[in-house]
Amino acid sequence: MRSKLIILFSFATLLIAFSCQNSDQLKQQMYYANGRDIYINRCQNCHGAKGEGLSKLSPPLTDTTFLKMNKHLLACLIKNGSNTTLTVHNVPYDGKMPDNPDMAHIDIAQLIVYITNTFGNKQGFYSPEHVAKDLKACNKAE
């Protein structure tokens, strides 16, 4: 009787742990799917359907090292645009990137989840709270 209870209990615990993990995964998948829509609407014209960029005009999003090293700047780049030279895959890009002042933290988070988990990138989840923190840091720096 007791052993049966123990088995049932451990089974239930496992189930809960498993479903927790699944809800995290589900959240990331939701962010990813919404992020893809945002990407198609706002980014794909210049950065391409495969994140390949456009010649020397717009940088590709396939430089996994660049995206990892500069992850804390992505929210600012998306929201405020860029006027400075960015070096991606060892190529300098000095063109102007337009700003997206109307984007909410959640939209930016979803977009970053999409970009940093596709085109060969695999960086996992990124929260709207993190976006708020990164934006605050770069606005201070400016």
Place this chain on the structure above:
Amino acid sequence: MKSVTHLLIPLSFSIFVLISACKENRKLPYYGQSEIKEIKKTDGSITVDTVYRTIPDFSFLNQDSILITNKTFKDKVYIADFFFTSCTSICPTMHRNMKSIFEEYKSDQDVMFLSHTIDFKYDKPSKLKKYATKLEVDGDKWQFAYGSKDDIYNIAKDYLVVVMEDSSQKEKYVHQGWLVLVDKNKHIRGAYEGTNDTAVAQLKKDIQVLLAEQK
């Protein structure tokens, strides 16, 4: 042995039919209003002919500040469009697609490209040069045209493309994304939405049809 030759005859016949069916025999249409004109022949008799709309003579500065005219495109099939270098909406996609056609016809002397900027304030030839270099298409084959507002906006009408200034827009200019196919006699033979993959694929097929017609 006999049965083999019996088989061979219908087989070769069907292959012949298949191959000839693959060949395209269609002809591209003429765009715009055509006129019926009376033409005086050398012997004095009068005959009637259809005159199709043509692109009128033009002269612009290119990315090297060199004058380009309709003569630059003499005996060329060319693709024309209207854009501006700071455009981030449809232009990058249009030029991504145009560049893929450019790559395909890189060594074909009969094909050229002509992009007009509608940003007459900012896109001086030096800006166009920088843009062409960065797009990695700088050279004689793809010309980037700079001209006065009136000249560019008027020729846009001749290419049947709507362009305008609109200060209410974030980017100040509005334009359609047509890639216009012009034949060796300056007639418009096709217009394709430069942001639509299906339309661009059709354009690639139609250039071949046009080149075959005007060999």
